[in-house]
Amino acid sequence: MADPLHQFKIEKIVEFPAFNIGGVPVDLSITNSVMAMIIAVGLTCLFFLATTARASIIPGRGQVMAEGIFGLIDDMTDSIIGHDGKQFLPYVLSLFLFILSCNLLGMFTYFTATSQIAVTLTLAAMTILLVLTVGFIRNGFGFFKMFVPSGVPWPILIVLVPIEVLAFIMRPVTLTLRLFGNMLGGHIVMKVFAGFVVTGLTLGGLGAAIGILSMGTIVALTTLEFLVAYLQAFVFAVLTCVYLSDVVNIGHH
Amino acid sequence: MDVQSATLIAGGLKYIGAGLATLGMIGAGIGLGILFGNYYVGALRNPSAAKTQQTNLFIGMALTEALGIFAFVIALLILFNAPSL
DSSP states (O other): OOOTTGGGOOOEEEOOOOEEETTEEEOOOEEHHHHHHHHHHHHHHHHHHHHHTTOOSSOOHHHHHHHHHHHHHHHHHHHHHOGGGGGGHHHHHHHHHHHHHHHHHHHTTSOOGGGSHHHHHHHHHHHHHHHHHHHHHHHGGGGGGGGSOTTOOHHHHHHHHHHHHHHHHHHHHHHHHHHHHHHHHHHHHHHHHHHHHHHHHHHOTHHHHHHHHHHHHHHHHHHHHHHHHHHHHHHHHHHHHHHHHHHHTOSOO | OOHHHHHHHHHHHHHHHHHHHGGGHHHHHHHHHHHHHHHHHHHHHOHHHHGGGHHHHHHHHHHHHHHHHHHHHHHHHHHTTOTTO
């Protein structure tokens, strides 16, 4: 059976010579992962340019789609973060669109950039750094009030505060692993079943029946993966909003 | 037992370990079942409020699912000989 992990192999497409910055080698070659991200961002930009170039009061099909996506994230930041949510809309919207386009591009057999832990880790690190920056700018050292739930008797706080701190530290880890694990897992399962089809059909007889059954499973799994591709982008955006809301509305919850 | 067969057996045990690590997903599966089951119970009792709770549903789903993903990642780490393990 073909190796189901082969699809995640990084290959260089355009090679640039590596150079050193302060003793650290930097290689800016264009790999297939970088290429996938460039294509995803390019397609997103093209989509929004095409749909909103001639915006009219009575929207066409494209404009409805673009406005629908914008409205979804606008509602999300508004309802979760509250009044100050508007200023985080650009970040959350671009995060959502980037993850969604990378996930969807992965469904069209080229390369899933979000199945690389380096990519998801970068996204999670960006989010958590934003949360920390906003938290410290808006609240100063009142930021640490986040770890002390109000209205709790002090003996329980001894147990509760370390748990809250640990939960906060785990946030970037879970953000990274959720997206990474979902994309990796889904694509591995699809390729494993694709392997069953080939092996089953070459065996003939009962094997052929298994092959045909696996083919049906792949069709079902592909539908599920499209749902997961959207849902994971949505979940990442929602959690970003929740984490931002935690530091923006520190006093009132 | 000589060294060669011991490494062979250890290499096989690795796969059993990876399989055992995925058992952690049982918990995530039960959790997701409870989560979505209760959501639908609530949603069918009060359909007008269902839409407003969808975001909360996805937050809960994401947090529950993360634990299953942890098990999956550990299994992968064992399976592909992560240097730290």
